[in-house]
Amino acid sequence: MNEKEIVAEEAVKLVEDGMVLGIGSGTTIAVFLEKLGERIKKEGLEVYGVPSSYQSHFLALKAGIRIVDLFEYSELDLCIDGADQIDKNLNCIKGGGGALTREKIVSQASKRFIVIAEERKFVDKLSMPVPIEVIPFAYGHVVRKLQEMGGICKLREGSGKLGPVISDNGNFIIDCNFDEIENPKELELSLNAIAGIVENGIFCNVDEVILGSKDGIKILKR
Numbered sequence: 574m575n576e577k578e579i580v581a582e583e584a585v586k587l588v589e590d591g592m593v594l595g596i597g598s599g600t601t602i603a604v605f606l607e608k609l610g611e612r613i614k615k616e617g618l619e620v621y622g623v624p625s626s627y628q629s630h631f632l633a634l635k636a637g638i639r640i641v642d643l644f645e646y647s648e649l650d651l652c653i654d655g656a657d658q659i660d661k662n663l664n665c666i667k668g669g670g671g672a673l674t675r676e677k678i679v680s681q682a683s684k685r686f687i688v689i690a691e692e693r694k695f696v697d698k699l700s701m702p703v704p705i706e707v708i709p710f711a712y713g714h715v716v717r718k719l720q721e722m723g724g725i726c727k728l729r730e731g732s733g734k735l736g737p738v739i740s741d742n743g744n745f746i747i748d749c750n751f752d753e754i755e756n757p758k759e760l761e762l763s764l765n766a767i768a769g770i771v772e773n774g775i776f777c778n779v780d781e782v783i784l785g786s787k788d789g790i791k792i793l794k795r
């Protein structure tokens with residue numbers, strides 16, 4: 574098994590019959606959903622889920638998860654998601670797949686939030702560019718404010734489409750480099766105070782991280 578499969582398998586064990594899940598996005602979550610689908614089929618489990626992207630929506634349907642929403646379930650039992658970088662205090666940078674806003678919503682709506690990732694993503698200090706979802710109307714204003722904060726901005730483009738990547742919410746994604754982030758919580762809050770920013774990819778609400786390497790898993794708890 575590779576590292577994504579190792580952590581996905583561990584996370585699948587945490588799912589119980591009747592649970593309502595917050596479902597993250599990304600390639601690690603794709604493996605998780607595939608393995609959860611196998612369990613659902615084999616054990617006849619009833620699992621409900623709120624997906625955080627169209628990617629995970631399709632995969633969850635395929636896995637036999639019943640898709641529900643936050644109108645019906647305002648509180649979810651468990652959220653499982655991947656991450657791009659994780660520090661020793663379990664703060665994360667997420668949003669490599671551009672799904673950060675809905676990911677943060679389902680993570681905050683959940684009683685327990687668990688991140689699964691390859692151990693190579695574990696770092697001393699968060700330092701990669703922070704994905705930031707921005708309302709297109711506010712783009713120029715937001716870039717100026719981010720530059721005033723010392724950030725170096727790059728509008729996310731490409732992935733088979735000309736021009737900017739458009740999020741599942743119809744917005745732009747800016748990847749903003751702040752180098753090493755000394756105080757993730759403070760930066761998370763300051764970014765969200767800028768009008769036009771919908772959400773940013775700093776997550777300080779993780780309860781547990783399951784890290785996978787070729788030597789096995791490590792579980793880190795807050």
Ligand SMILES: O=C(CO)[C@H](O)[C@H](O)COP(=O)(O)O
Pocket residue numbers: 597598599600601602654655656657666667668669670671672673676
């Ligand atoms: O935040 C995310 C998507 O917005 C993903 O969880 C993150 O990018 C990790 O992805 P992967 O499991 O493919 O490495």
